[in-house]
Amino acid sequence: MFAYIGCFTTQKRNAHGKGISVYRIDQSTGAWTLIQVFDTVPNPGFLSLDRQHRLLYSAHGDGAEICAYSIDKPTGRLELLNRQPTGGDNGAHLTVDPTNRYVVLANGPGIAVYPINKDGSLAPFSDIVVPPGEAVPHPNRKKQTGSHPHQVSFDLTGRFIVVPDHGIDKVHVYQLDALSGKLVANDPPAVKSRDGAAPRHVTFHPTKPFAYVVNELDSTVTAYNWNSKRGELRPFQVITTMPATFTGDNKPSEITIAPSGNFVYVSNRGHDSITIFSVDQNAGMLKTVCWQPTRGKKPRFFTLDPSGSLLYAANENSDSIVIFRVDDKTGKLTPTGQIVETGSPSCIVFAYH
DSSP states (O other): OEEEEEEOOOGGGTOOOOSEEEEEEOTTTOOEEEEEEEOSSSOOOEEEEOTTSSEEEEEOTTOSEEEEEEEOTTTOOEEEEEEEEOSSSOOOEEEEOTTSSEEEEEOSSSEEEEEBOTTSOBOSOSEEEOOOOOOOSSSOTTTOSSOOBOOOEEOTTSSOEEEEETTTTEEEEEEEETTTTEEEEEEEEEEEOOTTOOEEEEEEOSSSSEEEEEETTTTEEEEEEEETTTTEEEEEEEEESSOTTOOSOOEEEEEEEOTTSSEEEEEEETTTEEEEEEEOTTTOOEEEEEEEEOSSSOEEEEEEOTTSSEEEEEEGGGTEEEEEEEOTTTOOEEEEEEEEEOSSEEEEEEEOO
16 A cells, blocks of 8 residues: 655745655555655645546645646556646645546636546646635635635535535535536535635535535534535534634644544644544434544644544644544544654545555
8 A cells, every 4th residue: 555645845835845755554564664755846735546546646735737647556656747737826626536537626716627638647627617706705805815616526426526615605516527528517506604614625424415514714514415416515503623612723624524424523723633523324413522632733634544444644734644543433533653754744645556
C-alpha cells in the first residue's frame, strides 16, 4: 500500500511542505517509508486518485493549474504527465467521476471539468461554471466575497455532484453530461445554509438517505435528507462541533462517516480535535459522543482507512500525521503511538497495488 500526501509549500501560507510525498506502508507493521517527494506546482493541497489507482491528480491552493501524474505500480513513484490551466486562482478540491473519464475541480471561484486522455493526462477543460449567487450580506466580507465552491463530491449513485459553496452559503447540485463534459444545474439547483455558515465539505451515509455538511465559519454540521432520485437536499438538524466550554476561535474543515454509517467525524482547527458523533440510523440525527485531541495543531484533513479501523489526522501546523485506532462499537479514537512527520500535510490518499 502507498500513501500520497498533499501539502502546502509557500511562505504565504507559512508552510513547510516540499511537494507531494509518497510513502510505502508495510501493512504487517504499519511502518511508513518515504520513497519520493515530487515537487511541481506550489501548494498541491488536495489529491485524487483515478478509479484504478494508476493515476493521481492534484489541485493547488492559491494556484491556477491542475496536474496529472502516472503511478508506477511496483514502486508507487510518480511521473508528471501534464498540467492544465484552471481558469481560477485557488484549486481547493478535485475528484474523478465514476466513469473514470473526467476530473472535476473546485477551481476558485467555480467548477471546472477536464476530460482524461487515454494516457491519463488531462485535456483542456470542457466546461467551467461559476455558481450564481451574491456575496453574503453580513460582516464576514473577507471570507465570503462571492461564490467559492470548496468541494466537488459525487453522491453514491454517481449521478449527482454535490458542491458546498463556502462563499455564498449554499450547497449546489449538478449533473455531469458524460458525452459533452458539461455541467448541468439540477432542479432544484441548490439548498440554502444559514447566513455565515460557510458550507465546506459533505459526506454521505453508506446505506441511508442522509448527507452531512460541515460548516466552516459557525462550527456546525447540517444534516440533510438526500433524495438520490431528484438530487435534492432537505435540512433537518444543525449541531455544533464544539464543546459548550470552549471559548476560542475554531474552523472545522473535514468530515467523513464510518463505513458502518454509525459515526460521523469532523476535524476542528482551533480546538484541534476530532468531534465524534453517533448517527441515529432511523432518523439520521447526530448526537455528540466526545472530542478527541489530534495531538497537533490545525488538523486540516483526516481520513479513515477502507475498513474504518484506523483514522489518520493531518495536523498542518505541526507537520505531522497522527494515527488513531477506531473502536467500531463506540466510535472513539485511541492513539496508536505512531506519528508520521511530514511538512504541512493537507490531504492523504491511499493506493493499493
